[in-house]
Amino acid sequence: MGIKGIGFDIDGTLYNNMFMYICTIPSFIKHPRLVYHYSRARSRIREIRPVNNFRRTQAELVAESMGHSEVVVRAMIENKLYEDWENLFRIIRPFPGLKTGLVKLREAGLKLGVLSDFPVQNKLKFLGLEDWDCSFTSESTGYLKPHPEPFLELAKRLKLKPEEILYVGNSYEKDVLGAAAVGMKTAHISARKKPGSRADFTFSQYKELFDYILGLQAENH
Ligand SMILES: [Mg+2]
Incomplete structure (x- = not known):
């Protein structure tokens, strides 16, 4: 799928x-x-x-x-x-290429969401990344990642099934294993691939991730 x-x-x-x-x-x-x-x-x-x-x-x-x-x-x-x-x-800046890449994902018809263990709204404002279908902290579900609840809430808010979502994170235990446990696809941002990683994709530059996602989109059309 x-x-x-x-x-x-x-x-x-x-x-x-x-x-x-x-x-x-x-x-x-x-x-x-x-x-x-x-x-x-x-x-x-x-x-x-x-x-x-x-x-x-x-x-x-x-x-x-x-x-x-x-x-x-x-x-x-x-x-x-x-x-x-x-x-x-206030001083944080997004990774290079992220902002334009997100626009491309939007243009490809993908829904975009943010899920963090910490409060999110001002951070996203400072990052200049405010165009999301949903953005929330796992605290609002009562559970922190890797508990399934925040990931299921993400699927609910995006109005998608977990298996239709790719979750991108830097923590192998909290993001990759947490999202995979509810059936999501996962991408791990990491300088090097973890041996035996269960992530569907590992990347260190956003260009690689966007090429991967847009490649998957092309395969399905
Ligand atoms: Mg993190």
Whole structure:
């Protein structure tokens, strides 16, 4: 079956990951305890089922390990971390060739979506990439990648079956294995191909990905 839509991760996929690490250094320096406990909570929350209110559960986990109240911690995460990160992301730029390539995919009639584990809207604005059929954070589904829920939500929002979607991401475990588990095709952006990779396609330059996708389109017509 042909591909009818492409889903993209954001961090390390639409722009160079190094920017993300550099951008988050100031918040590590300013709020080391908060960042430490936040990172631990983000790992633990991947194991919890079900999560009814993601932001609350995340705050509860951080609060428990920091010994603060959930209300205070939730405000700290949203005002210190998320706001700081969003402001710092003003300097990020998309990978070369990405913007024009996305226009070509649109012209080829493909639907385009974005799914990230972190809040998305301002990042996409700063990247100058705002033309999507859907863009959302997995937090809104209550589960982080590689849980199936965010990927199934992507299919629902694109109004496509999972097997009609190619998901593009830089994390082998979260993006490639997560999307493949619900039946999506996968493309792994990586400097080198992972031995035994289950990704349908591995690339390091966007031109390669766009040629691959448009080649698949041509085969199906
Ligand atoms: Mg990523």
